[in-house]
Amino acid sequence: xxxxxxxxxxxxxxxxxxxxxxxSYTVSGLRGLFWYRQDPGKGPEFLFTLYSAxxxxxxxxxxxxxxxxxxxxxxxxxxPEDSATYLCAxxxxxxxxxxxxxxGSGTQLTVLP
Amino acid sequence: xxxxxxSPTHLIKTRGQHVTLRCSPISGHKSVSxxxxxxxxxxxxxxxxxEKEERGRGNFPDRFSARQFPNYSSELNVxxxxxxxxxxxxxASSSRREETQYFGPGTRLLVL
Numbered sequence: 001x002x003x004x005x006x007x008x009x010x011x012x013x014x015x016x017x018x019x020x021x022x023x024s025y026t027v028s029g030l031r032g033l034f035w036y037r038q039d040p041g042k043g044p045e046f047l048f049t050l051y052s053a054x055x056x057x058x059x060x061x062x063x064x065x066x067x068x069x070x071x072x073x074x075x076x077x078x079x080p081e082d083s084a085t086y087l088c089a090x091x092x093x094x095x096x097x098x099x100x101x102x103x104g105s106g107t108q109l110t111v112l113p
Numbered sequence: 114x115x116x117x118x119x120s121p122t123h124l125i126k127t128r129g130q131h132v133t134l135r136c137s138p139i140s141g142h143k144s145v146s147x148x149x150x151x152x153x154x155x156x157x158x159x160x161x162x163x164e165k166e167e168r169g170r171g172n173f174p175d176r177f178s179a180r181q182f183p184n185y186s187s188e189l190n191v192x193x194x195x196x197x198x199x200x201x202x203x204x205a206s207s208s209r210r211e212e213t214q215y216f217g218p219g220t221r222l223l224v225l
Contacts, residue, residue, distance in 0.1 A: 103155030
């Protein structure tokens, strides 16, 4: 069974204090690893897709990296508007033909001014 | 461009009732997936439809059903509602089954 574990569960940073969020996964064959941002009461907003170990993607203050067992979301010099829950999900082959996402529980990030 | 839209935004039902949630995918997307998200957890997969056919089902009881229409919009139906069905129901669309899924704003269901 596919498993995704995110750590820490919650993280409080001062504005400008860089840090990393971790996503560890166990799948039989990774088709893709996805990062989403979710604000309270809203749907997840797509950030990045990573397909193979060694791949990196950047967007503004965020950078996602992927190894064979985990992914990191690095946040450089965060601002209060980066406060949100960050979700990691994997897409792996299933016994059927669906291509569903298996999500972790998320990391709730709070950036203090 | 319009993103994924869902209706209604909020819904209050009582135990035993039935509910229908609706989703319109991004224009050109043929795959729709449904997820349930309870507070403090990540979304859990319920169904995926592609080209109007069910392609997969998560670990949910038969009270949950869905369908996809010729215009690729979709409905999620839940019968005999239980208190535990209270959650945020998310719809996601993608151009194909295996590509990036884009989520709608969700429907918040409260069962009393």
